[in-house]
Amino acid sequence: MDQTLSPGAAADYIAAQENKSLLRFLTCGSVDDGKSTLIGRLLYDTKLLFEDQLATLENDSRKHGTTGADLDFALLVDGLAAEREQGITIDVAYRFFATDTRKFIVADTPGHEQYTRNMATGASNSDLAVILVDARKGILTQTRRHSYIVSLLGIRHVVLAINKIDLVDFSQSVFEEIVAAYRSFAHDFGFETLVAIPLSARFGDNVIERSPHTPWYHGPVLLEHLEAVEVVRAAASRPFRLPVQWVNRPNLDFRGFSGTIASGVVRTGDPVVVASSGVTTRVKSIVTGDGERPEAEAGEAVTLTLADEVDASRGDVIAAAAARPDFSDQFAAHLIWMHEEPLLPGRSYLVKIGTRTVGASVTEIKHKVDVNSFQRLAAKTLALNEVGVVNFATLAPVAFDPFAAVPQTGSFIVIDRISNLTVGAGMIDFGLRRATNVHWQALEVTRQSRAAMKGQQPVVLWFTGLSGAGKSTIANIVEKKLHQLGRHTTMLDGDNVRHGLNKDLGFTSSDRVENIRRVAEVSRLFVDAGLIVLVSFISPFRAERAMARELLGPGEFVEIFVDTPLAVAESRDAKGLYKRARAGEIRNFTGIDSPYERPEAPEIVLEGGTTSPEALADEVVEYLQSRGYF
Structure with a gap:
């Protein structure tokens, strides 16, 4: 039978599809709670699989399945070879499906604690979370962690899917x-809505059809609730924000x-402001x-032309x-840390908010959150998957909103400036006003005039290398010359310096970072005084060496690597010191049980x-004479 649609019917079908509402949701929970199986069951029961996909599923179920002779629906989603071998989800898998309504x-996110960062990625664009719980195990630590992250990321609609209810004899009391x-x-x-559903993803109980095994349950089945839940997309009702991606200048006109x-929403004639300058037009x-x-x-890509010539560029917000x-x-x-290397307060990272990327550091960890008790715990650092409340300081002012008010301009990622890896994700709570009464004082005598009086160009000579490399010996001789x-x-x-300015610091990684931060700031003050500053630190x-360089102007930082084996x-x-470190009497000793990161492009390498x-x-x-420092 010819089932070809007429042009009119095809147009009607396309229009109907375009007019359907879209729900973005994720599945999350602990390892082996059945997240991938549930999505596979939804795709199978809604008859959205092609024959070749079913054939592949049958073949894969025989090879990799964990359900005996039955189809293993998790394999529809767990596409990575490593996932199939281990039987867990590692990456975030996205699937699209539709019903008549x-x-x-749907984002299938990992349950393993090691991949919590991937779960947060999947949650960042979702409207609803399906949090799965194995009926045999109940609430686990990862269930709590995922629920907390879901709430932090602003998801207000939750389905508590108590899965594998068949393995506890469909017990109402367990549910x-x-x-x-x-x-x-x-x-x-x-959470605005929290709907609990007893289900069996493997056998389809209460997934798209009501199960005869749970006559005591009178709520909606999963698909029924997903089709009916009202998710208000508030982005259009929030204040207008346009992060500038680029300045479009195809011609002079x-x-x-x-x-x-x-x-x-923005309309022609609306008054707008460039956030960085405060200029209105x-x-x-x-x-x-x-x-x-x-x-x-909200969500539309546009180019705005303005009534007046204003100074704005990539990273600005209109x-x-x-x-x-x-x-x-x-x-x-609130900061979710996503890297194996812990967060170090004082270390210089990159923070990306909207289209703006700027250097930043954590100035204070106010507390971290225990995901079991949700108590606030004192902390000096954040480890992988830990959540904390922190204060950030950026090298330049940035435009932002509290996450609760405008999530799109209230969220950010933290980037390691050396590896360029994303190491954290955050939600801004509020701006800090503590420094609003502190302003730069205009000085009549500048660093240039101070340096001119001395007949030299101020510079920091930063000697770095292992303990015993000869840094201080060489720096002393250089200063005498x-x-x-x-x-x-x-x-x-x-x-x-550790006898005075930094006598309160130890040798942990976080203390080493703060040690160098203070020295870099002091070095900048000496450069302002017009001096040649010799800094001899293992660093x-x-x-941290990059942070010190960025505090100074071009040519004012010379990295000198004393390359001693x-x-x-x-x-x-x-x-x-080495003898004591080898004996375990000194901890965190560079070169023994603490790493030294060799400079990649120092100005001077000394053998x-x-x-x-x-x-x-x-x-x-x-080197100084040949480059005109004096």
Whole structure:
């Protein structure tokens, strides 16, 4: 039979599909709670699988399945070879399906604690969460962790899917005990709807059809609830925000600001403001791929032309003039840490908010959250998958909103500036006002005038290398030679500074970061005074040396790597530190049980194991003279 649709019927079908509402949801919970199986069952029971997919599923079930002779629906989603071999979900898998009522995009997220960061990724764009619980095991730590992250990310609709109810004989009492326990710990999470459903993903009980095995359950089945739940998309009702992606200047007669509207609605003639400068103007036109339009709303890519010439570039935010975002260099936030290397307060990271990327550091960890009790615990660092409340300071002010008000401009990611990996994700709580009464004081005498009086260009000579590499010895000789040449210098030595400025710091990774941060700030002050500053510190981490460099202007930071092999440095061991470290008497000793990250592109490399300190000092002085520092 010819089932080809007529052109009119095809058009009607396409229009009907376009007019359906879309629900984005994720499945989450602990390992082996049945998340992938549930999605596979939904796809199978809604008859959205092609014959070749069913054939592949039957074949894969025989090879990799865990359900005996039955189809293993989890294999429809667990596509990675490693996932099939281990029987767990590692990555986030997205699937699209539709019913006569609604379209769905579902994210199947990992249950394993190691991959919590992937779960947070899947939750970031979801409207509803299906949190699965194995009826035999009840509420687990990962159930609590995922529920907490779901609440942090602003998801307000939750389905508590108590799966494998068949393995507890469809017990009503087991179901009710789990529901009571879940409601008890989740009562402060702000969920607007929380629907608990007893189901068996493997056999389809209460997935799309009511199960005869649970006559005591009178609520909706899963698909029925997913089709009916009212999810209000509030993005269009929030204040207008357009993070500028790029300045569109195809010719001299056109200058527009392009980006995707993060929230709100904009209309021709609306008053708007550039958040960074506070300059106000009006929208002259709204240009899209389909031509000019009188208005546009959240989620649409547009180019705005403005009535006046304003200074704005990538990273700026164009906002409603009557509802402006915060613009500050400090804010408090909830932070989910996503990397094996712990968060170190004081370390310089990159923070990306909208289209703006800026250097930033955590100035304080106010507390971390125990995912079992949700108590606030004191913390000096955050480990993988831990959640904390922290204060951030950015190198330059940024435009943002509290996450609760505008999630699109209130969320951010943290990037390691050396590896370029995403290491954290955060939600801004509020801007910090503590420094609003502190302003830069205009000074009549500048660093240039101070340096000119001394006849030299100020610079930081940053000596880095292992303990015993010869840094301080070489730096001392360099300073003596500069002194003989009439240069104005000062020296900051690692041991000497720890007797005063940094005497409160130990040798943990976080204390080492703070040690270098303070020294870098002091070095900048000495550069402002017009001095040549010699800094002799192990400074083992590239990130902190990069932070010190960024505090200074071009040519004001010279990294000098004293490249002495570990065996040579250890053979010197004038202070006996290596011997004590080898014996376990000193912990976190660089080169033994704490890493040293070699510089990747230092200005000067000194061969500390083969050349005399005097000759190496001459290399440094020659470098300064040849480049016109004096």
